[in-house]
Amino acid sequence: MIAERFPRIRVVLSRTSHPGNIGSAARAMKTMGLSTLVLVSPANFPDKMARVMSSGAFDILDRARVCGSLEEALEGAALAVAFTARQRDLSHEPADIRDLACEALDVAAGQDVALVFGNETAGLTNEEVMLCNRLAHIPAEASYSSLNLAAAVQVVAYEFRRAALALMQAGGDACDASAGTIERAPMDDVERFYEHLEASILRSGFLDPKQPRRLMERMRRLFGRAGLEREELNILRGMLRAWDEGGKGLKGRTDGS
Amino acid sequence: MIAERFPRIRVVLSRTSHPGNIGSAARAMKTMGLSTLVLVSPANFPDKMARVMSSGAFDILDRARVCGSLEEALEGAALAVAFTARQRDLSHEPADIRDLACEALDVAAGQDVALVFGNETAGLTNEEVMLCNRLAHIPAEASYSSLNLAAAVQVVAYEFRRAALALMQAGGDACDASAGTIERAPMDDVERFYEHLEASILRSGFLDPKQPRRLMERMRRLFGRAGLEREELNILRGMLRAWDEGGKGLKGRTDGS
Numbered sequence A, B: 001m002i003a004e005r006f007p008r009i010r011v012v013l014s015r016t017s018h019p020g021n022i023g024s025a026a027r028a029m030k031t032m033g034l035s036t037l038v039l040v041s042p043a044n045f046p047d048k049m050a051r052v053m054s055s056g057a058f059d060i061l062d063r064a065r066v067c068g069s070l071e072e073a074l075e076g077a078a079l080a081v082a083f084t085a086r087q088r089d090l091s092h093e094p095a096d097i098r099d100l101a102c103e104a105l106d107v108a109a110g111q112d113v114a115l116v117f118g119n120e121t122a123g124l125t126n127e128e129v130m131l132c133n134r135l136a137h138i139p140a141e142a143s144y145s146s147l148n149l150a151a152a153v154q155v156v157a158y159e160f161r162r163a164a165l166a167l168m169q170a171g172g173d174a175c176d177a178s179a180g181t182i183e184r185a186p187m188d189d190v191e192r193f194y195e196h197l198e199a200s201i202l203r204s205g206f207l208d209p210k211q212p213r214r215l216m217e218r219m220r221r222l223f224g225r226a227g228l229e230r231e232e233l234n235i236l237r238g239m240l241r242a243w244d245e246g247g248k249g250l251k252g253r254t255d256g257s
Helices: A002-008 A019-032 A048-054 A058-063 A070-074 A097-107 A126-131 A149-169 A187-204 A215-226 A230-244 A248-256 B002-008 B019-032 B048-054 B058-063 B070-074 B097-107 B126-131 B149-169 B187-203 B215-226 B230-244 B248-256
Strands: A009-014 A036-040 A065-067 A077-083 A094-096 A112-117 A134-137 B009-014 B036-040 B065-067 B077-083 B094-096 B112-117 B134-137
Touching (some): A009 A019, A009 A070, A019 A036, A019 A048, A019 A058, A019 A149, A036 A058, A036 A070, A070 A112, A070 A126, A070 A187, A077 A097, A077 A187, A097 A112, A097 A134, A134 A215, A149 B019, A149 B149, A187 A215, A187 A230, B002 B149, B009 B149, B019 B036, B019 B058, B019 B149, B036 B070, B048 B058, B070 B187, B077 B097, B094 B097, B097 B112, B134 B215, B187 B215
Parallel strands (some): A009 A112, A036 A065, A077 A112, A077 A134, B009 B112
16 A cells, blocks of 8 residues: 555655755655655755765655756646645645545545645745645644654654555555545646636636735635545636636537537 | 643653754654653763754753663653664564553653653663563654654654644543543552562572573563553552562461451
């Protein structure tokens, strides 16, 4: 089970300042059986300290992919989870990481999952969180909530391992009975949907570019929480096209059926 | 709930080589609300690297108690859990850390709990494990099972926090319905029982000092797993005294009743 699903789970570290933390994160991943590491604009990588701190997890470092943007790092993923310490205004509702690990493993039965961790000091930017479709916190003390980056990776990887072990014990049954039958929309397709939606409501006059009032952020939150399926996305895109064409597309379809 | 029980939970780091790991462990504890740190013969402490790596968890470092032996560090604890990566021959059966966190919180309602972590490279010695009454593993990859010390503290502290939060949600009900009604035997009393038992079976001839065959280790495993209550310990000590006296004590009691 672990062997099947874990390769579909990538750990994404965005703008990591200290290469030692990349090494420590690789070690944390390896202890729990995760092996796919993606780095977005790391300050220093490859780096000797990364190797030292990895405690021999060289295979993960050697195969780590370096990207220039989070969009690139998320390509092909159907579920991207943003890990943050702070509660954010109007952002996605945070999921419990234990439930989320179970859900993500269901997705990983057939599609790719990204676990996204931000910079050591600043965490993930709002823009980065918005590129993900889920938000999760590790429950921590309100007055001292910032885990070390590699420690956060360790806890999350640990929860994924526990979820995978529970899955194995259940004889390979998924956490959710509907798993495998649902195909989630890939992240890049969801991004194109958001672009389409924004263009569409701009054109329709609903979105006032002078007063956007975080409308797209609200939409991202809504659809991110829902976890769009591929088929649903196709339907939504079809709807947008129909509106864009001012009813012509719908008319055409009605005529043809 | 956390405020009540967490002060009764101490993290014990035995023979830590790198002071930076002590600092990282303090940070990991603080994020989860644990604050009592005990150090057994640390290589360097206090130390600047410990402060740097603690990321501001100075309160924990400043109040850390330094002991010369694990026995001293465990004084007054009713439950001591040894964390190890390796499976050990004939040692205590490892508990699941999730179940164990729940059980330990029950104990912490009225008595002290120690979470014991060994040296970074060598882990806990067999003698150290034997001084504890429970053994626990963090489930990890068999081929790469050694978590960084602070990462292990982070995962364990996280599980304790989750257990405490679950307890709060349950309205303060303990994990186990019998919690609070059972008083566990303090570790030092249990140690004195083992000494008494060993002396007693040596005297009786059952234990051959030339061929001890790990008999005391087996006894520690048995009673450790059972989790001796104070009252049970009193009974056992009474039994030993009676045997030591060759039936005289028993006779006297029978006469007196």
